[in-house]
Amino acid sequence: MPDYTITNLNDVEDQAPGFGEVRFPRTAVDAADTGFAYQHLLPDTKQPFGHRHDKAEEIYFVISGSGSVKLDGDVKELRRHDILRIAPKVARSFASGSDGLELVVFGPHHEKDGELIDNYWDQ
Numbered sequence: 001m002p003d004y005t006i007t008n009l010n011d012v013e014d015q016a017p018g019f020g021e022v023r024f025p026r027t028a029v030d031a032a033d034t035g036f037a038y039q040h041l042l043p044d045t046k047q048p049f050g051h052r053h054d055k056a057e058e059i060y061f062v063i064s065g066s067g068s069v070k071l072d073g074d075v076k077e078l079r080r081h082d083i084l085r086i087a088p089k090v091a092r093s094f095a096s097g098s099d100g101l102e103l104v105v106f107g108p109h110h111e112k113d114g115e116l117i118d119n120y121w122d123q
Contacts, residue, residue, distance in 0.1 A: 005029040009038055020045060020100075026109060035109040041067065041096035050093035050120025058107035060084040067101035069094050070121060088113075093120040 007028045016022040021040040029036075035056060041047070050070065060069075062082045068075050069084065070093050078084065078094075078101070086092055094101060117123075 002030070019048075020096075031109065033109055035105070035107045037103075037105040039094070039101075039103045039105065041065075041094060041101045043096055043098050043100045045100075046095040046121050047093045048119070050091045050117040051114050052091045052117070053088040053107075053110070053113045053115070055110045056088055056107045056113050058086050058105055060086065061104045061106075063102040063104060065099045065101040066097040067095050068097075073123075091117055091120065093117075095121065 005028075007025060009023055009025060012023040012025040012028050014021050014023055020042045021038070023038045024036070025038070026034065026036050035058075060083070062078050062080055062084075064080055066077070066079045068077050070091075071086065072090050076084075094103065
């Protein structure tokens with residue numbers, strides 16, 4: 001593996017076409033231990049699921065837009081340039097406001113560490 005890697009986010013497959021944009025470029029940049037994701041929710045959209053981790057703490061940075069996050073049943077408002085740290089066991093899901101929500105997510109990568117929670121906003 002080289003000592004550095006450069007790639008363009010647009011060269012990484014979008015995992016949520018039509019819903020917004022979700023890209024996981026970790027393998028595209030050859031990262032072994034660092035998890036990274038880019039998420040862009042269209043205006044007035046809720047993620048259809050939540051998730052939590054066993055080990056990975058995550059940091060979310062709001063690039064633009066606004067919205068809310070559901071954290072183990074608590075709903076908190078988010079705005080541009082907010083930074084949110086979430087402990088591994090906390091379930092989370094995001095919803096965008098009328099201006100959409102654009103996030104960057106960082107955390108350690110642990111293989112098979114995530115648990116998806118269907119219909120999290122309805123719980």
